[in-house]
Amino acid sequence: MDSPNAIATPHPILRSDYRPPAWLVPAVHLEVELDPAATRVRARLSVEPQGGTPGAPLRLDGAPGMVPERIAVDGRPLGAEEWRIEGEQLVIPLDQGAHIVDTEVVIAPEGNTQLMGLYASGGLLCTQCEAEGFRRITFFPDRPDVLSRYTVRMVADRARYPVLLANGDQTGTGDMTDGRHWAEWHDPFPKPCYLFAMVAGDLKANRDRFVTASGRSVELGIWVREADLPRTAHAMAALKASMAWDERVYGREYDLSIFNIVAVADFNFGAMENKGLNIFNSRYILADPETATDADYDAVAGVVAHEYFHNWSGNRVTCRDWFQLSLKEGFTVFRDQEFSADQGSRAVKRIEDVRVLRAAQFPEDAGPLAHPIRPDSYLEISNFYTATIYNKGAEVIRMLHTMLGAEGFRRGSDRYFDENDGTAATCEDFLRAMETANGVDLGGFRRWYGQAGTPRVRALLSHDAASGTARLSLAQIVPPTPGQPDKLPMPIPLRLALFGAESGRTLVPERVHILSEAEDSILFPAIGERPVLSINRGFSAPVVIESDRSAEDLAFLSAHDDDPFARFEAMQQLMVDTLVALIEGRPADEAAVIEAVRTTLADEALDAAFVGEAVLLPTEAFLGDQLAQVDPVAIRRAREGLRQRLGRTLEAQWRAAYAATAANGFALTPVAKGRRRLRTVALGYIAASGAADAAALALAQFEAADNMTDRYGALGVLGSMVAPERERALEGFYERYRADALVLDKWFTVQALSTREDTAEQVARLARHPDFTLANPNRLRALVGAFAANQHAFHAADGSGYRFVADMILAADPINAQTAARLVPPLGRWRRFEPMRAALMRAELERIVATPGLSRDVFEQASKSLG
Numbered sequence: 001m002d003s004p005n006a007i008a009t010p011h012p013i014l015r016s017d018y019r020p021p022a023w024l025v026p027a028v029h030l031e032v033e034l035d036p037a038a039t040r041v042r043a044r045l046s047v048e049p050q051g052g053t054p055g056a057p058l059r060l061d062g063a064p065g066m067v068p069e070r071i072a073v074d075g076r077p078l079g080a081e082e083w084r085i086e087g088e089q090l091v092i093p094l095d096q097g098a099h100i101v102d103t104e105v106v107i108a109p110e111g112n113t114q115l116m117g118l119y120a121s122g123g124l125l126c127t128q129c130e131a132e133g134f135r136r137i138t139f140f141p142d143r144p145d146v147l148s149r150y151t152v153r154m155v156a157d158r159a160r161y162p163v164l165l166a167n168g169d170q171t172g173t174g175d176m177t178d179g180r181h182w183a184e185w186h187d188p189f190p191k192p193c194y195l196f197a198m199v200a201g202d203l204k205a206n207r208d209r210f211v212t213a214s215g216r217s218v219e220l221g222i223w224v225r226e227a228d229l230p231r232t233a234h235a236m237a238a239l240k241a242s243m244a245w246d247e248r249v250y251g252r253e254y255d256l257s258i259f260n261i262v263a264v265a266d267f268n269f270g271a272m273e274n275k276g277l278n279i280f281n282s283r284y285i286l287a288d289p290e291t292a293t294d295a296d297y298d299a300v301a302g303v304v305a306h307e308y309f310h311n312w313s314g315n316r317v318t319c320r321d322w323f324q325l326s327l328k329e330g331f332t333v334f335r336d337q338e339f340s341a342d343q344g345s346r347a348v349k350r351i352e353d354v355r356v357l358r359a360a361q362f363p364e365d366a367g368p369l370a371h372p373i374r375p376d377s378y379l380e381i382s383n384f385y386t387a388t389i390y391n392k393g394a395e396v397i398r399m400l401h402t403m404l405g406a407e408g409f410r411r412g413s414d415r416y417f418d419e420n421d422g423t424a425a426t427c428e429d430f431l432r433a434m435e436t437a438n439g440v441d442l443g444g445f446r447r448w449y450g451q452a453g454t455p456r457v458r459a460l461l462s463h464d465a466a467s468g469t470a471r472l473s474l475a476q477i478v479p480p481t482p483g484q485p486d487k488l489p490m491p492i493p494l495r496l497a498l499f500g501a502e503s504g505r506t507l508v509p510e511r512v513h514i515l516s517e518a519e520d521s522i523l524f525p526a527i528g529e530r531p532v533l534s535i536n537r538g539f540s541a542p543v544v545i546e547s548d549r550s551a552e553d554l555a556f557l558s559a560h561d562d563d564p565f566a567r568f569e570a571m572q573q574l575m576v577d578t579l580v581a582l583i584e585g586r587p588a589d590e591a592a593v594i595e596a597v598r599t600t601l602a603d604e605a606l607d608a609a610f611v612g613e614a615v616l617l618p619t620e621a622f623l624g625d626q627l628a629q630v631d632p633v634a635i636r637r638a639r640e641g642l643r644q645r646l647g648r649t650l651e652a653q654w655r656a657a658y659a660a661t662a663a664n665g666f667a668l669t670p671v672a673k674g675r676r677r678l679r680t681v682a683l684g685y686i687a688a689s690g691a692a693d694a695a696a697l698a699l700a701q702f703e704a705a706d707n708m709t710d711r712y713g714a715l716g717v718l719g720s721m722v723a724p725e726r727e728r729a730l731e732g733f734y735e736r737y738r739a740d741a742l743v744l745d746k747w748f749t750v751q752a753l754s755t756r757e758d759t760a761e762q763v764a765r766l767a768r769h770p771d772f773t774l775a776n777p778n779r780l781r782a783l784v785g786a787f788a789a790n791q792h793a794f795h796a797a798d799g800s801g802y803r804f805v806a807d808m809i810l811a812a813d814p815i816n817a818q819t820a821a822r823l824v825p826p827l828g829r830w831r832r833f834e835p836m837r838a839a840l841m842r843a844e845l846e847r848i849v850a851t852p853g854l855s856r857d858v859f860e861q862a863s864k865s866l867g
């Protein structure tokens with residue numbers, strides 16, 4: 001390769017290269033004089049040799065341009081010849097034995113736009129250290145298998161930064177004579193430096209208390225700007241519910257006397273589980289009916305729970321190296337999914353989680369960035385906080401839960417926590433704990449950790465009426481992925497059942513069948529009538545099922561299956577089969593879809609939330625994933641056509657559903673949420689029908705709404721219409737919420753997702769809007785991330801959508817490389833598209849890779865996407 005980056009091409013970090021650290025750091029004292037322009041950090045490290053090459057020097061990670069102003073060993077200042085900088089590491093030769101190493105650096109948080117390390121957000125100073133941010137604060141062995149006890153003394157101007165927070169317990173505070181004050185914090189739990197955190201600012205706390213199962217009292221604080229205090233109640237309730245849930249379901253108690261959460265406006269991702277001091281993107285803390293949708297409320301509770309659960313799955317037991325990331329993330333996502341399922345509707349939660357998996361992880365697993373949940377190499381670890389590590393990782397844990405049962409899984413998790421408490425563990429340690437606690441052999445199951453790609457399972461059911469038997473033939477294929485041409489079969493737990501096509505009776509009640517080999521079959525005796533197969537119920541395995549079930553059978557399951565997920569799934573499959581046939585110009589059973597939707601709408605036993613999910617057509621992106629080659633125009637035409645006909649044919653039913661779910665006082669119960677969901681889905685179909693009053697109806701909902709779910713739902717429908725009501729609503733929304741960054745994000749997103757023909761021009765204009773900024777990750781994702789998900793506008797035939805996104809990536813890269821890199825994958829899907837678009841997408845990736853000075857983050861994503 002001869003791009004300008006060829007010389008600077010970073011070399012990959014390999015899992016097989018892992019070596020234990022040569023030096024440990026049992027204790028760290030930090031003294032931080034906070035100042036936005038020049039923060040002085042004095043670090044005192046107690047170091048001792050361990051296991052590594054005897055005589056190896058102490059190597060401390062640093063950041064580009066970071067130089068120590070002072071270094072001392074055992075109190076003696078070092079001369080310039082007694083240390084050196086190698087790359088970004090500070091190298092200090094030391095005698096074997098314990099030492100005290102002092103370093104001093106000055107850093108500038110206000111210039112830190114990457115939002116890693118110590119940075120300024122609004123008037124705050126805060127930190128983000130995972131994965132490798134601590135090295136931007138001070139020289140340190142920045143790897144998760146070095147665990148230390150931290151004592152932190154923070155000093156800052158009292159007026160600007162009245163609140164000073166860090167991990168653990170506050171051990172002292174005081175005033176200085178120069179207008180500054182100080183606070184000292186001590187965290188008794190040894191932790192890797194990625195869990196270090198510090199916040200200084202003018203914050204107010206929503207305070208509460210939780211008493212643990214063993215009777216210890218924990219002070220809870222959610223710290224925000226004063227004006228945001230009224231928006232913290234939901235997060236606080238979720239925190240307390242999470243603490244109780246982890247005691248009940250996993251037997252895990254909180255272990256410090258303080259648990260603080262801080263919300264910040266500029267944050268690279270969702271939130272961070274720093275020990276005793278979680279730091280959150282404010283979008284996952286702040287919620288009230290005026291500004292947050294029901295989905296936002298659920299996301300707040302889910303992320304609060306996720307970060308809290310990390311206190312055990314992540315902090316008490318951490319990761320040995322970053323290749324083990326899914327050890328904490330997959331497990332913790334599984335834990336937060338189950339928490340949310342227990343809090344609300346389990347069926348709807350499962351549908352939502354599978355939607356996310358299919359929208360984000362399946363395409364990743366089928367593309368150039370595919371990697372196993374335990375990867376083998378990376379250039380930049382930030383690029384591996386992926387849907388595969390998180391969401392597929394959670395599915396892998398869920399399969400263990402399914403195979404071992406709730407009690408067996410709990411025995412295993414107890415053993416895992418007990419054996420590994422206070423250490424940095426591996427995925428292998430987790431599997432071994434599950435095995436020994438249950439006396440099972442998970443040998444083949446380990447392949448789920450090493451093999452990438454979404455398995456495809458062919459499931460064919462045949463019935464022999466004469467002998468009264470049925471046979472289910474199963475076959476699995478794990479497709480090739482980059483670097484992994486050949487795969488071995490994996491154990492796939494499939495929940496399945498058989499129903500009688502005529503009687504509707506359950507012929508074979510649900511059982512779990514583990515498909516371990518490439519092929520397998522099951523014989524069912526005493527099957528007197530034609531059976532219908534219900535398989536992968538509850539989405540028991542993260543696979544694609546290929547069956548030959550007819551439209552009639554799918555419609556039957558969508559009406560009669562007793563597993564709500566399987567009902568949803570049957571309807572989806574029916575819709576997919578019909579739409580794919582329409583796209584490919586084959587005969588399609590559209591009437592079956594319309595009748596199945598009619599039946600679902602009429603079924604009074606179903607709750608509104610489920611109906612709202614079940615009647616939605618699969619997304620354009622998901623339909624594209626089913627095709628050998630994606631033609632976004634053909635997909636749009638087929639899908640919009642079916643949507644119109646569904647809207648028109650069932651117009652009376654949509655209007656009835658709309659009327660039946662009219663807003664009646666805001667409540668956050670699952671029932672009320674379900675009604676709001678179905679209401680906006682119905683409004684969307686009324687609009688799709690072309691009804692003359694649709695825009696007026698949507699505007700009326702928009703204006704009468706007493707909550708953001710209804711208001712934003714109406715705006716979403718209006719956003720794709722060509723009507724004066726649309727402009728009126730967008731202007732009204734802007735005027736009402738222009739001062740509220742989180743809501744303004746929605747205003748950008750709704751326009752970026754519009755199906756209108758002029759969306760590309762509108763988005764280009766929005767990128768020049770005074771409220772748009774590349775510096776805030778939420779805003780960048782709200783506009784550019786959403787646009788890249790808009791299948792029609794992003795894939796404009798002239799390549800203008802690709803060019804726009806590439807321009808934004810290149811503009812954002814020097815400011816925030818992590819966030820820029822996360823915009824690359826949509827371009828990386830080029831191989832899936834028809835040749836014209838594929839060439840245009842490739843050309844943009846090539847332009848990106850050829851740009852001098854590219855970050856390692858964007859370079860890795862773009863070059864691998866071309867590869």
Ligand code: ARG
Binds near residue numbers: 131270385
């Ligand atoms: N551990 C955090 C969480 O899942 C996310 C950290 C993401 N870090 C990153 N470099 N992308 O809760």
Ligand code: ZN
Binds near residue numbers: 306328332
């Ligand atoms: Zn996490």
